[in-house]
Amino acid sequence: MKIILTLILAVLISATGFSQFKRKSNNLLPKPKPTQQNKFLEKQWWLGFKAGTNFAQAKPIKSYTVMVPTNYAAELNVKSYDSFLKTGSQATLEATFYFKGFSFSLQPTYRHTRFTYFNQFRWYNAENSAETLELRYDQEQKLDYADFPFFIKYDILRNKLRPYVQVGIVYSMLINANKAVSITGTDYASGGTNQFANETIIVGAKDLFENYWGLVAGVGLDYNLGNVRVVLEGSYLKGMSNISHTKNRFSNDRLAGIGDAQDDLKLNNIVISAGVLFPMRFLSSNFKTLDR
Numbered sequence: 001m002k003i004i005l006t007l008i009l010a011v012l013i014s015a016t017g018f019s020q021f022k023r024k025s026n027n028l029l030p031k032p033k034p035t036q037q038n039k040f041l042e043k044q045w046w047l048g049f050k051a052g053t054n055f056a057q058a059k060p061i062k063s064y065t066v067m068v069p070t071n072y073a074a075e076l077n078v079k080s081y082d083s084f085l086k087t088g089s090q091a092t093l094e095a096t097f098y099f100k101g102f103s104f105s106l107q108p109t110y111r112h113t114r115f116t117y118f119n120q121f122r123w124y125n126a127e128n129s130a131e132t133l134e135l136r137y138d139q140e141q142k143l144d145y146a147d148f149p150f151f152i153k154y155d156i157l158r159n160k161l162r163p164y165v166q167v168g169i170v171y172s173m174l175i176n177a178n179k180a181v182s183i184t185g186t187d188y189a190s191g192g193t194n195q196f197a198n199e200t201i202i203v204g205a206k207d208l209f210e211n212y213w214g215l216v217a218g219v220g221l222d223y224n225l226g227n228v229r230v231v232l233e234g235s236y237l238k239g240m241s242n243i244s245h246t247k248n249r250f251s252n253d254r255l256a257g258i259g260d261a262q263d264d265l266k267l268n269n270i271v272i273s274a275g276v277l278f279p280m281r282f283l284s285s286n287f288k289t290l291d292r
Contacts, residue, residue: 143176172213
């Protein structure tokens with residue numbers, strides 16, 4: 001019995017010593033180093049160009065008017081804004097640094113955006129309500145901005161087709177602004193029903209607007225085509241500050257003469273763009289910068 005116990009103890013001691021030796025031997029083995037290709041693909045600089053269209057929405061913060069009705073509700077003259085109806089355009093230069101799935105991107109953009117609104121006025125003879133004049137004012141704003149956004153992007157997949165999400169902040173600097181006003185009406189006071197349209201009034205309106213800032217979020221797709229990356233993306237730009245110049249609200253005599261006063265507004269945009277990006281690090285025929 002003692003001999004058997006001695007043999008079992010000897011086997012256990014031998015096994016323990018062997019396992020410790022094996023563990024130490026494994027620790028002494030050098031760990032595999034990342035390949036040159038994998039290290040190279042962890043980071044990259046991209047430069048490129050994008051262009052596309054945008055749809056604007058002006059959201060009133062506070063409304064203003066020159067004319068105040070005395071014999072009917074003022075709400076009848078409130079301006080009605082269209083949302084995401086008019087198409088604009090934009091062109092973007094992109095500089096992006098990529099590192100392990102994340103991208104940090106500067107994208108200076110020239111953006112031309114448009115939005116519209118209308119309001120109506122009504123005059124009538126208090127002694128004869130049949131003698132009435134109705135006017136409708138359709139107004140289109142055209143704004144040009146230089147946008148300076150900073151994005152953080154994350155690649156959801158890292159294949160040839162790479163969907164991504166992005167968030168960022170943008171500062172928009174006003175370049176130019178114009179306003180076009182179309183006046184149509186119906187005259188019931190001349191013995192019949194006469195409809196008319198006046199010539200469209202077009203005025204420079206840069207002094208009515210100012211710079212603003214906003215937040216942006218979006219999704220997109222990158223497609224690796226050789227050493228070129230094709231991009232398609234959509235973003236929502238939410239204005240966070242007033243785009244109207246409050247001190248110049250009534251400064252335009254031609255607009256004030258037709259009863260128009262600039263509202264306080266925030267501007268939102270849906271932006272759709274497509275473009276190409278080019279890698280800036282070393283390229284060769286047998287080693288590409290893109291994931292395989």
